[in-house]
Amino acid sequence: MDKRYAIGVDYGTESGRALLVDIATGEEIATHVTPYPHGVIDDALPGSGAKLGFDWALQHPDDYMEVLRRSVPEVLRASGASPDRVVGIGIDFTACTMMPLDADGTPLCLLNEWKDHPHSWVKLWKHHAAQEEASRINEAAAARGEAFLSRYGGKLSSEWMIAKAWQILNEAPEIYDRADTLMEAADWVVLQLTGALARNSCTAGYKAAWHKRDGYPSEAFFRSLDPRLADLADTKLRGPVLPLGSRAGGLTERMAGMMGLRPGTAVAVGNIDAHAMVPAVGVVSPGKLVLAMGTSTCHLLLSETEALAEGICGVAEDGIVPGYYGYEAGQPAVGDLFAWYVNEAVPDYVKRLADAEGIGVHGWLEREASKRSPGESGLIALDWWNGSRSVLMDAELGGAVVGLTLQTKPEDLYRALLEATAFGTRKIIETFADGGVAIDELYACGGLPQRNRLLMQIYADVTGREIKIAASTQTAALGAAMFGAVAAGTAAGGYDSIAEASRRMARVREESFKPIPANVRIYDRLYEAYTELHDYFGRGASEVMKKLKRIQTGQA
Ligand SMILES: Nc1ncnc2c1ncn2[C@@H]1O[C@H](COP(=O)(O)OP(=O)(O)O)[C@@H](O)[C@H]1O
Numbered sequence: 320m321d322k323r324y325a326i327g328v329d330y331g332t333e334s335g336r337a338l339l340v341d342i343a344t345g346e347e348i349a350t351h352v353t354p355y356p357h358g359v360i361d362d363a364l365p366g367s368g369a370k371l372g373f374d375w376a377l378q379h380p381d382d383y384m385e386v387l388r389r390s391v392p393e394v395l396r397a398s399g400a401s402p403d404r405v406v407g408i409g410i411d412f413t414a415c416t417m418m419p420l421d422a423d424g425t426p427l428c429l430l431n432e433w434k435d436h437p438h439s440w441v442k443l444w445k446h447h448a449a450q451e452e453a454s455r456i457n458e459a460a461a462a463r464g465e466a467f468l469s470r471y472g473g474k475l476s477s478e479w480m481i482a483k484a485w486q487i488l489n490e491a492p493e494i495y496d497r498a499d500t501l502m503e504a505a506d507w508v509v510l511q512l513t514g515a516l517a518r519n520s521c522t523a524g525y526k527a528a529w530h531k532r533d534g535y536p537s538e539a540f541f542r543s544l545d546p547r548l549a550d551l552a553d554t555k556l557r558g559p560v561l562p563l564g565s566r567a568g569g570l571t572e573r574m575a576g577m578m579g580l581r582p583g584t585a586v587a588v589g590n591i592d593a594h595a596m597v598p599a600v601g602v603v604s605p606g607k608l609v610l611a612m613g614t615s616t617c618h619l620l621l622s623e624t625e626a627l628a629e630g631i632c633g634v635a636e637d638g639i640v641p642g643y644y645g646y647e648a649g650q651p652a653v654g655d656l657f658a659w660y661v662n663e664a665v666p667d668y669v670k671r672l673a674d675a676e677g678i679g680v681h682g683w684l685e686r687e688a689s690k691r692s693p694g695e696s697g698l699i700a701l702d703w704w705n706g707s708r709s710v711l712m713d714a715e716l717g718g719a720v721v722g723l724t725l726q727t728k729p730e731d732l733y734r735a736l737l738e739a740t741a742f743g744t745r746k747i748i749e750t751f752a753d754g755g756v757a758i759d760e761l762y763a764c765g766g767l768p769q770r771n772r773l774l775m776q777i778y779a780d781v782t783g784r785e786i787k788i789a790a791s792t793q794t795a796a797l798g799a800a801m802f803g804a805v806a807a808g809t810a811a812g813g814y815d816s817i818a819e820a821s822r823r824m825a826r827v828r829e830e831s832f833k834p835i836p837a838n839v840r841i842y843d844r845l846y847e848a849y850t851e852l853h854d855y856f857g858r859g860a861s862e863v864m865k866k867l868k869r870i871q872t873g874q875a
């Protein structure tokens with residue numbers, strides 16, 4: 320029988336990758352990565368050099384097109400697959416990564432008139448400069464007893480659509496007025512591919528407070544924030560919201576020509592990167608927590624019921640796999656935290672030793688830290704280098720390391736940072752359980768599980784649970800490809816459900832990480848210390864982290 324393929328395009332924080340997959344077996348035939356030419360723009364705008372404010376993070380929309388221009392033709396070339404055999408294409412994206420568009424769907428930052436204004440650019444998920452708006456949204460929603468708030472653990476994040484939209488309105492009303500729509504980058508790329516405006520239920524549900532039955536928050540709520548926001552849902556956020564796996568449309572002639580694919584090839588609605596990974600590790604039923612571990616970690620879980628637990632970032636019906644409530648929690652700095660240490664704080668001698676051995680700084684630190692046993696360093700750290708996105712949901716919190724002495728070594732600190740992220744994950748698991756959301760099994764995917772064995776053993780020891788690892792090293796792109804096959808449907812050579820696609824295409828590795836009882840006992844005690852610090856700095860006993868932030872940003 321002739322082979323059939325799907326292409327998944329995964330848009331990460333620093334780069335995008337295309338993956339061509341055999342849909343009968345899940346075999347990954349070819350992959351290609353395109354680093355974003357402009358990277359993360361957090362200092363000054365390209366072109367004008369206009370300086371950006373504190374906590375800003377932008378991207379260039381043409382970088383997303385560059386991934387399609389380079390990586391898709393490259394996977395076709397490398398695989399030798401005929402475009403006729405590609406049944407569907409799906410994409411996944413970081414989120415909320417959003418931008419203002421004009422009526423033609425052109426990002427305002429690509430128009431001469433607006434290109435020098437920071438608010439016309441794509442705001443990346445980790446743009447944290449809308450915290451003031453987020454705090455006011457949360458106060459207003461709590462005061463009005465808005466039902467949507469409890470679906471987001473009691474707080475909407477500064478990373479999300481409404482806070483970012485309001486920041487644009489507050490700081491650049493002329494850009495807000497000029498924007499015909501505000502759109503997730505995931506939906507914008509689908510719009511480019513198909514010409515169809517089709518928002519997806521995943522980003523809408525998790526990032527724009529949209530609900531399958533109730534829609535967006537009410538006009539009255541938006542009006543209570545600011546009368547100018549009253550019609551936000553009907554104007555800037557308008558457009559159909561379609562369930563995951565829906566066919567947004569077919570590839571336009573122009574895009575098909577650009578990528579070397581067949582016009583009309585099915586294109587799935589967009590998806591969030593972490594959420595796309597769930598079916599790609601074979602998880603399409605409740606009780607299995609998926610840790611999508613990369614720059615950040617997202618924790619994803621399916622459930623038959625809607626429980627409004629404290630630890631969640633969001634719960635959305637059909638938000639991950641249609642037919643279930645999907646829960647999301649997250650830690651916004653994990654790989655990024657380790658990267659910070661390696662890039663900003665590791666002494667030169669470590670770099671020299673690692674270079675001499677040709678093993679890379681992470682590899683050297685992992686090896687040396689593995690020689691330590693739990694608790695030996697006397698250190699404990701809080702993992703909030705990029706704020707807290709779950710349980711506390713507070714972007715103004717910062718990191719901390721307690722127990723430093725003159726004997727502390729770089730590998731001790733590195734290990735303390737790995738452990739801090741594991742404690743943060745345990746805190747999320749326990750908060751879910753306390754809120755009535757059962758977790759029976761742990762699965763890990765993303766870039767980190769294959770890169771750092773010590774990290775995964777620490778996670779098994781700290782959580783006291785076995786951790787199964789995805790067989791695929793590009794789980795998000797694989798998930799996106801699966802949704803591409805579902806968008807095609809069996810009639811066009813794909814699948815009719817993501818559960819079926821997952822059964823055929825997803826696998827976990829034979830090897831898993833199992834807890835070591837002696838380590839579990841020590842980590843139980845260290846976790847008590849973590850919880851003490853977590854509650855002290857995070858629940859109001861000490862305002863010192865906020866005080867520092869106020870001094871840093873020049874507030875009273
Ligand atoms: N050996 C390692 N140990 C721990 N972290 C690592 C290691 N190698 C790379 N990283 C971190 O992994 C992150 C990238 O993860 P990846 O899943 O590839 O990217 P993304 O989340 O952007 O899709 C970076 O933050 C990097 O610092």
Ligand SMILES: O=C(CO)[C@@H](O)[C@@H](O)COP(=O)(O)O
Pocket residue numbers: 331332412413414415444525591592593612613614615616617647649651
């Ligand atoms: O916020 C989400 C998912 O909800 C992610 O897109 C965001 O944390 C970015 O994830 P990465 O770690 O860069 O893949």
